[in-house]
Amino acid sequence: xxxxxxxxxxxxxxxxxxxxxxxxxxxxxxxxxxxxxxxxxxxxxxxxxxxxxxxxxxxxxxxxxxxxxxxxxxxxxxxxxxxxxxxxxxxxxxxxxxxxxxxxxxxxxxxxxxxxxxxxxxxxxxxxxxxxxxxxxxxxxxxxxxxxxxxxxxxxxxxxxxxxxxxx
Amino acid sequence: xxxxxxxxxxxxxxxxxxxxxxxxxxxxxxxxxxxxxxxxxxxxxxxxxxxxxxxxxxxxxxxxxxxxxxxxxxxxxxxxxxxxxxxxxxxxxxxxxxxxxxxxxxx
Numbered sequence: 001x002x003x004x005x006x007x008x009x010x011x012x013x014x015x016x017x018x019x020x021x022x023x024x025x026x027x028x029x030x031x032x033x034x035x036x037x038x039x040x041x042x043x044x045x046x047x048x049x050x051x052x053x054x055x056x057x058x059x060x061x062x063x064x065x066x067x068x069x070x071x072x073x074x075x076x077x078x079x080x081x082x083x084x085x086x087x088x089x090x091x092x093x094x095x096x097x098x099x100x101x102x103x104x105x106x107x108x109x110x111x112x113x114x115x116x117x118x119x120x121x122x123x124x125x126x127x128x129x130x131x132x133x134x135x136x137x138x139x140x141x142x143x144x145x146x147x148x149x150x151x152x153x154x155x156x157x158x159x160x161x162x163x164x165x166x167x168x
Numbered sequence: 169x170x171x172x173x174x175x176x177x178x179x180x181x182x183x184x185x186x187x188x189x190x191x192x193x194x195x196x197x198x199x200x201x202x203x204x205x206x207x208x209x210x211x212x213x214x215x216x217x218x219x220x221x222x223x224x225x226x227x228x229x230x231x232x233x234x235x236x237x238x239x240x241x242x243x244x245x246x247x248x249x250x251x252x253x254x255x256x257x258x259x260x261x262x263x264x265x266x267x268x269x270x271x272x273x274x275x
Binding site for chain 1: 173185192193196205206209213217220223228229242244247253258259
């Protein structure tokens with residue numbers, strides 16, 4: 001049962017990713033990315049990370065990609081504004097062939113790990129309570145630094161996006 | 169299949185490779201941005217799979233931090249795209265090699 005769920009989620013994730021890099025229109029690519037991210041959220045749930053599953057749906061599919069869709073619609077891109085990419089398919093195929101040795105190397109390194117069953121853990125592992133305890137006990141300083149980074153990104157986005165003064 | 173670490177790592181590596189191929193093959197700046205997001209997600213998947221393997225929750229916290237950094241990156245990257253599109257009226261990533269305002273005025 002879990003195998004079937006994993007296979008379906010993996011199929012949607014890989015299909016969404018491939019659709020993202022193959023569609024010409026950014027709108028369709030963003031839709032494919034949403035499919036891929038939601039399927040990945042399901043894989044997180046299979047790995048006993050229910051809180052990250054929620055974060056993935058709410059933050060990635062709900063906020064980041066929606067912001068991206070909003071910008072795509074806001075810019076009102078016409079078909080002739082899109083850059084023409086004559087060598088797209090050739091580059092993708094050649095790049096895939098070149099990436100195979102790299103992937104084999106990584107998989108070989110991981111296959112030396114001893115086999116272990118990865119059934120879904122209960123007992124609140126990865127749920128919001130245990131997650132919060134882990135976050136605020138061991139990772140308080142990175143958490144605070146993240147808040148400063150988000151503030152800096154907010155200020156930076158506002159500075160970039162304001163109206164430019166005509167200066168010569 | 170869902171029991172072994174290797175299948176999750178294989179899925180993550182496939183997604184990472186797709187993101188890398190998107191970055192090297194596409195010129196549309198939006199697709200490049202989405203490919204970066206996909207690569208970040210693949211790394212998140214590796215972190216969470218290893219966290220389940222070791223029954224530790226620290227990788228999940230790292231994954232949450234990566235998601236927060238991706239959100240910050242989204243805000244800055246998308247506002248940069250808006251500024252550059254307003255200035256140059258193109259989404260081709262090649263023309264973004266020249267960022268100077270002086271050159272833009274001469275064109």
